[in-house]
Amino acid sequence: MSAAGADCFVMISGCSGGGKSTLLAELARRGFATVAEPGRRIIAEVRAGRAGALPWDDPAGFARHAIAMAVADHRAARGLTFFDRGVVDAAVALATTTAERADDLVARHRYDRLFLAPPWPDIYEQDADRRHGLATALADHDRVAAAYRAAGYDAIMLPRATVAERADFVLDRLGVQRPTDE
Numbered sequence: 001m002s003a004a005g006a007d008c009f010v011m012i013s014g015c016s017g018g019g020k021s022t023l024l025a026e027l028a029r030r031g032f033a034t035v036a037e038p039g040r041r042i043i044a045e046v047r048a049g050r051a052g053a054l055p056w057d058d059p060a061g062f063a064r065h066a067i068a069m070a071v072a073d074h075r076a077a078r079g080l081t082f083f084d085r086g087v088v089d090a091a092v093a094l095a096t097t098t099a100e101r102a103d104d105l106v107a108r109h110r111y112d113r114l115f116l117a118p119p120w121p122d123i124y125e126q127d128a129d130r131r132h133g134l135a136t137a138l139a140d141h142d143r144v145a146a147a148y149r150a151a152g153y154d155a156i157m158l159p160r161a162t163v164a165e166r167a168d169f170v171l172d173r174l175g176v177q178r179p180t181d182e
Contacts, residue, residue, distance in 0.1 A: 008080045010174065011111035013089055013144055014158070018117030019166065023158070024084045026167045035077065037084040038069040059097040066090035067102055074109040080176070086111065092140075092147045106151050114148055115170055116155040 012020045021037060028034040039055065042065050046052040053061030067090040074087060087109040091102035118141075148155060156173055158166055171177075 007078060008113070008174075009074070009077055009111045010080070010082045010170070011086055011088075011114045012082060012084055012117065012158075012170075013086070013114065013148065014117030014141060016140055018141075019158075019163065020084050020117045022163050023117070023166050023170070024082055026163045027082050027170070030167065033077070033079060033081045035073045035081060035083045035086075038066040038073065038090060039085065042066060042069065059093070063090060063093035063097050067094055067105065071105060071109055082170075083111065088147050088151055088153075089144055092143050096143065106147075111153070113174065114153045114155045115158050115173075116145060116148070117158050118160065
């Protein structure tokens with residue numbers, strides 16, 4: 001982990017429906033800075049009447065918005081920050097929907113550590129924002145994992161465990177002292 005006070009950006013990515021957002025909520029509950037998934041935030045903005053594109057109506061527009069949001073999130077972050085998806089994930093969506101590449105943005109907006117949530121069919125759920133099925137989630141997971149490898153990241157796989165155990169695992173791997181008043 002980087003020196004006290006230094007930026008340390010930790011990416012939590014992986015399979016859709018694999019428990020990433022739940023893990024980030026637990027880390028936030030423990031007092032750590034977190035950045036919510038761009039995709040979910042974009043969908044919420046569109047539903048609230050603000051500009052944007054929904055992934056099922058305009059996948060390319062959605063991917064472009066996700067790239068812009070992930071870059072802005074990266075630029076705004078300070079200190080130890082946990083991200084739920086980010087620039088690489090959005091670049092994969094952009095390449096998949098448009099064949100446009102965002103390699104320069106991926107190279108300029110790096111994360112210090114990468115944790116991947118593996119596919120976990122037992123907890124996978126569709127909802128109003130996650131309309132795709134498990135097969136699509138698995139294909140997306142494979143593309144995202146390959147993109148992180150291609151960008152030079154060494155992934156640490158999250159265990160299939162309780163949310164508290166997953167948070168402890170991440171903090172232990174980072175060498176971060178856990179609060180004693182949990």
